[in-house]
Amino acid sequence: MESPRLNIGVIGIRGAWSTESLRQHLVKKNAGGTIIQLDEMSYDFATGRAALNHHDLADFDGFIIKKMGKHYSSNLLDELELLELFERQGVRFFSSPKAIKSMISRLGCTVRLSENDIPMPATFVTEDIDDAVAWVTANAPVILKPLYSTKAKGMVLLTDGAVARQHFVELQARNDNIIYLQKYYDLSGSDYGLVFLAGEYLGAYARVGDGSTWHTTTRQGGKYCLYEPTAELIQLAERAQKPFGLDFTCVDIAITQEVGPVVFEVSAFGGYKGLFASTGLDASDLLTDYAIRNLTND
Numbered sequence: 001m002e003s004p005r006l007n008i009g010v011i012g013i014r015g016a017w018s019t020e021s022l023r024q025h026l027v028k029k030n031a032g033g034t035i036i037q038l039d040e041m042s043y044d045f046a047t048g049r050a051a052l053n054h055h056d057l058a059d060f061d062g063f064i065i066k067k068m069g070k071h072y073s074s075n076l077l078d079e080l081e082l083l084e085l086f087e088r089q090g091v092r093f094f095s096s097p098k099a100i101k102s103m104i105s106r107l108g109c110t111v112r113l114s115e116n117d118i119p120m121p122a123t124f125v126t127e128d129i130d131d132a133v134a135w136v137t138a139n140a141p142v143i144l145k146p147l148y149s150t151k152a153k154g155m156v157l158l159t160d161g162a163v164a165r166q167h168f169v170e171l172q173a174r175n176d177n178i179i180y181l182q183k184y185y186d187l188s189g190s191d192y193g194l195v196f197l198a199g200e201y202l203g204a205y206a207r208v209g210d211g212s213t214w215h216t217t218t219r220q221g222g223k224y225c226l227y228e229p230t231a232e233l234i235q236l237a238e239r240a241q242k243p244f245g246l247d248f249t250c251v252d253i254a255i256t257q258e259v260g261p262v263v264f265e266v267s268a269f270g271g272y273k274g275l276f277a278s279t280g281l282d283a284s285d286l287l288t289d290y291a292i293r294n295l296t297n298d
Contacts, residue, residue: 137161192227209222
């Protein structure tokens with residue numbers, strides 16, 4: 001795609017597959033491609049000068065946000081504060097930092113999905129350890145999920161109240177006071193990612209576990225496979241992602257044996273590699289075209 005000369009940055013992680021894919025497409029399209037990691041960002045409130053890896057913010061026409069960092073934590077909310085400031089000053093982002101901030105926490109995403117009547121696994125949130133143990137005892141098996149994580153990192157399958165109590169005590173000793181629990185359902189070894197660009201459905205893929213663990217993440221043996229969702233499942237994913245207003249998003253869905261389809265989360269960052277590995281569809285190519293088109297028409 002030929003385009004006017006633009007300088008679009010990629011906020012992500014150098015060397016990461018999808019970040020590098022976005023960079024390569026922007027370079028090829030004569031539209032920038034500099035990668036900025038958020039730990040390289042600084043801002044002088046006295047002068048109003050923002051520097052990103054020694055580049056001046058004013059040198060960029062916009063940014064694609066691919067990844068906030070290697071590790072998820074509540075620190076991401078503070079980093080998003082600066083990106084929101086830049087956005088209010090007129091910098092274009094794909095997706096909006098304000099939109100991302102509303103769902104970067106698992107709890108924030110859950111609240112938004114619940115408010116929009118999206119079916120989810122039974123979920124319980126508390127800071128009271130006794131209440132959490134009682135919920136585990138009544139609903140086991142359940143999954144303890146960190147508020148900030150990807151690819152099932154830090155998740156624990158709980159079946160016993162005494163063991164659960166030990167995990168909750170350890171969690172709060174790390175100053176992670178909120179205990180987030182979800183009912184474990186039988187997924188028959190697979191769940192699905194449905195990918196959207198500007199609210200329009202692009203395609204889907206399956207994550208299929210290898211049977212070595214209770215989850216399907218590719219970090220522990222799962223693999224990406226081709227998947228053709230039904231019209232009803234696409235409609236559910238479309239409803240789930242709509243309230244977040246993201247330019248690019250992936251909706252994680254499973255079809256459970258117990259209650260049918262449930263949405264686990266809406267992600268601002270996932271979907272690139274799964275879609276490419278399973279279908280050959282290059283979301284990075286499509287998203288960079290989308291960003292170029294929007295910045296050119298501004």
